[in-house]
Amino acid sequence: MGSQLNTSVPTRLPGGKNSTAEKLLVAASELMIERASIEVSLSDIAQKSGVNAALVKYHFGNKDGLLLALLARDAATEMTQLEYLISQPIQPTAKLRLHIGGIIRAYHQFPYMNRLIHYLLHESTPDAADEVSKFFVAPLLDFQRRLLAEGVKADEFRDIDPVMFYTSLVGACDHLFFGRHAMSRATGVGPVTDEVCRQYIKHMEALICGGLLKANNEKGSAAAG
Amino acid sequence: MGSQLNTSVPTRLPGGKNSTAEKLLVAASELMIERASIEVSLSDIAQKSGVNAALVKYHFGNKDGLLLALLARDAATEMTQLEYLISQPIQPTAKLRLHIGGIIRAYHQFPYMNRLIHYLLHESTPDAADEVSKFFVAPLLDFQRRLLAEGVKADEFRDIDPVMFYTSLVGACDHLFFGRHAMSRATGVGPVTDEVCRQYIKHMEALICGGLLKANNEKGSAAAG
Numbered sequence: 001m002g003s004q005l006n007t008s009v010p011t012r013l014p015g016g017k018n019s020t021a022e023k024l025l026v027a028a029s030e031l032m033i034e035r036a037s038i039e040v041s042l043s044d045i046a047q048k049s050g051v052n053a054a055l056v057k058y059h060f061g062n063k064d065g066l067l068l069a070l071l072a073r074d075a076a077t078e079m080t081q082l083e084y085l086i087s088q089p090i091q092p093t094a095k096l097r098l099h100i101g102g103i104i105r106a107y108h109q110f111p112y113m114n115r116l117i118h119y120l121l122h123e124s125t126p127d128a129a130d131e132v133s134k135f136f137v138a139p140l141l142d143f144q145r146r147l148l149a150e151g152v153k154a155d156e157f158r159d160i161d162p163v164m165f166y167t168s169l170v171g172a173c174d175h176l177f178f179g180r181h182a183m184s185r186a187t188g189v190g191p192v193t194d195e196v197c198r199q200y201i202k203h204m205e206a207l208i209c210g211g212l213l214k215a216n217n218e219k220g221s222a223a224a225g
Numbered sequence: 226m227g228s229q230l231n232t233s234v235p236t237r238l239p240g241g242k243n244s245t246a247e248k249l250l251v252a253a254s255e256l257m258i259e260r261a262s263i264e265v266s267l268s269d270i271a272q273k274s275g276v277n278a279a280l281v282k283y284h285f286g287n288k289d290g291l292l293l294a295l296l297a298r299d300a301a302t303e304m305t306q307l308e309y310l311i312s313q314p315i316q317p318t319a320k321l322r323l324h325i326g327g328i329i330r331a332y333h334q335f336p337y338m339n340r341l342i343h344y345l346l347h348e349s350t351p352d353a354a355d356e357v358s359k360f361f362v363a364p365l366l367d368f369q370r371r372l373l374a375e376g377v378k379a380d381e382f383r384d385i386d387p388v389m390f391y392t393s394l395v396g397a398c399d400h401l402f403f404g405r406h407a408m409s410r411a412t413g414v415g416p417v418t419d420e421v422c423r424q425y426i427k428h429m430e431a432l433i434c435g436g437l438l439k440a441n442n443e444k445g446s447a448a449a450g
Binding site: 172204 | 318321343376380381382383385386388389390392393394395396397398399400401403414424425428429432433434435436437438439
């Protein structure tokens with residue numbers, strides 16, 4: 001594979017650099033969704049995209065570079081939506097509910113996102129981990145920090161530590177996708193279908209807004225709904 | 226390594242089978258805590274325990290067998306505590322608070338638990354995954370199911386889906402340990418010290434019981450505290 005990368009330069013580029021890079025990202029993303037795994041080889045990606053494997057090196061340096069670019073692409077889409085959301089003229093509680101649904105839908109749409117994040121943070125290079133922190137963790141945390149401040153200012157939220165809030169909300173959303181496998185083995189719980197996703201969004205909205213205790217929940221539903 | 230396993234049978238066993246197996250588990254656990262990683266080799270475990278590496282095969286079959294036994298050992302301790310907790314003559318809300326603290330403290334005490342669970346569920350054999358589901362996921366889910374039913378019966382909890390509750394609570398607790406690394410890179414958030422652990426327990430108790438909305442929280446604190 002190493003020598004192949006340096007010898008076979010493709011002669012046909014269907015549409016220039018960006019189009020080629022984009023094709024590789026689309027192919028990688030589709031393969032990961034099909035296989036429900038981030039274990040895809042460069043040659044599989046090349047084959048699916050119709051792009052020569054040598055161009056991965058040209059565009060992304062190596063496979064981890066491609067994975068990083070894929071996550072960056074998806075994260076950028078999400079962050080744009082967060083900026084749009086926070087600028088809306090609606091109550092902080094309504095923004096929070098939309099945000100919860102947004103996270104869960106993003107993970108459902110891109111189930112490999114979780115795994116890429118864990119892989120690039122824990123098993124790749126320190127540089128890759130720094131990049132993921134910069135384009136994913138930091139802006140998401142920053143968004144939540146602003147939303148929480150807005151909610152406190154509007155007297156809708158109690159004062160809560162943003163880092164702890166981030167940890168619990170993102171962790172709980174992650175786990176629907178990361179932990180589901182184990183639960184289905186243990187209890188006959190089914191896979192994460194669109195319907196399960198919708199139910200989990202409702203569950204998380206209710207839990208984050210109003211908690212589990214009955215007295216709170218009744219008040220919470222009234223206040224929020 | 227393979228041939229070594231079949232040739233060097235140890236002549237000295239300091240205390241019989243169980244003691245040897247226990248020593249290997251203790252050594253594996255200590256190494257994982259020291260390194261904050263489950264990447265420990267059989268020879269490292271053997272060296273630290275003073276036990277011949279060949280005995281790993283004898284007691285556990287292979288390295289994944291040892292990892293499974295280690296997780297089973299720790300899970301058994303936790304499950305005993307859960308049975309003790311649910312039998313206590315205290316309110317369901319009080320049990321829930323103790324349970325939240327128990328999960329977070331268990332992960333803090335055994336930070337490798339998370340990673341072992343993920344590894345054995347996703348990267349080892351289907352048999353290993355089934356075992357983890359049986360001795361870890363299923364009893365924990367069963368405990369929460371009973372606790373939730375008790376809370377509903379006592380009119381303290383609203384009716385909530387146990388599988389979804391499990392997913393969000395365990396996910397949020399997991400993430401303090403699994404996701405912290407990323408957050409420290411992004412924002413200068415420090416490591417999970419004893420103090421961070423205590424704060425997260427308080428945070429999770431408040432969030433799970435009363436949620437984020439201010440009206441709820443005031444009522445929640447009054448009802449729960």
